[in-house]
Amino acid sequence: MGATRLIATVVLSLLVFLSGSSATQKKKTQGLPRQPCNRMVFYFHDILYNGQNAENATSAIVGAPAWGNRTILAGQNHFGNMVVFDDPITWDNDLHSNHVGRAQGFYLYDRKDYFTAWLGFSAFFNSTQHRGTITFAGADPLNKTRDISVIGGTGDFFMARGIATLMTDAVEGEVYFRLRVDTKLFVLVTIDHPAFSLL
Ligand SMILES: *[C@@H]1O[C@H](CO)[C@@H](O)[C@H](O)[C@H]1NC(C)=O
Numbered sequence: 001m002g003a004t005r006l007i008a009t010v011v012l013s014l015l016v017f018l019s020g021s022s023a024t025q026k027k028k029t030q031g032l033p034r035q036p037c038n039r040m041v042f043y044f045h046d047i048l049y050n051g052q053n054a055e056n057a058t059s060a061i062v063g064a065p066a067w068g069n070r071t072i073l074a075g076q077n078h079f080g081n082m083v084v085f086d087d088p089i090t091w092d093n094d095l096h097s098n099h100v101g102r103a104q105g106f107y108l109y110d111r112k113d114y115f116t117a118w119l120g121f122s123a124f125f126n127s128t129q130h131r132g133t134i135t136f137a138g139a140d141p142l143n144k145t146r147d148i149s150v151i152g153g154t155g156d157f158f159m160a161r162g163i164a165t166l167m168t169d170a171v172e173g174e175v176y177f178r179l180r181v182d183t184k185l186f187v188l189v190t191i192d193h194p195a196f197s198l199l
């Protein structure tokens with residue numbers, strides 16, 4: 001009987017302790033830090049296949065609405081088109097600079113009355129400086145700047161979380177565009193590279 005009471009007391013005080021500590025824990029970790037820990041800016045270059053540039057194209061229309069085709073983006077703000085891409089990444093805005101990684105994923109146009117897209121891709125890095133992926137996903141309203149989520153990372157970017165501010169840096173007809181990706185991570189990643197700064 002005494003032993004049972006002792007165990008009950010221990011369990012009870014443990015519960016009180018745990019609930020107390022989880023309450024303080026909650027207070028301490030409420031929300032993410034307001035300031036990012038890392039920043040990294042890169043560019044990627046998309047050359048869309050248009051029936052004539054098979055040699056250089058880095059992306060292709062893989063889905064089109066019934067009133068369109070897979071060679072030319074459909075009318076009505078390209079609604080219903082889906083494009084798959086494997087685009088080179090550079091640190092600066094020059095397509096002919098060193099390709100330091102690949103942006104691999106897709107975008108789809110998801111509004112008829114307004115020009116907007118949904119974008120999902122992984123930035124795949126495989127160099128002596130860093131190896132790993134950062135995965136981005138989110139609505140891309142194609143405004144001057146827009147934020148998408150950084151939803152994860154692997155390798156050197158293990159557990160990456162944050163946001164990326166996208167800016168369309170150049171557009172050439174419906175064949176070429178260049179995106180500037182300003183990646184801000186709220187989980188500390190330590191990589192020794194000038195393009196990747198600790199904040
Ligand atoms: C592919 O790119 C190269 C170098 O930029 C250029 O010389 C060539 O004309 C391009 N080819 C096509 C089919 O666009």
Ligand SMILES: *[C@@H]1O[C@H](CO)[C@@H](O)[C@H](O)[C@H]1NC(C)=O
Binds near residue numbers: 068069070075
């Ligand atoms: C694809 O659609 C465009 C107009 O949206 C049209 O100009 C072109 O001829 C079509 N191409 C094919 C192969 O059907």
Ligand SMILES: *[C@@H]1O[C@H](CO)[C@@H](O)[C@H](O)[C@H]1NC(C)=O
Binds near residue numbers: 127
């Ligand atoms: C990454 O780079 C290494 C060394 O250059 C190479 O051996 C390996 O095949 C590359 N991996 C991929 C998936 O490209």
Ligand SMILES: *[C@@H]1O[C@H](CO)[C@@H](O)[C@H](O)[C@H]1NC(C)=O
Binds near residue numbers: 141143
């Ligand atoms: C995006 O641009 C549109 C049209 O220019 C504007 O109406 C809208 O408020 C902008 N959205 C954001 C989030 O800035």
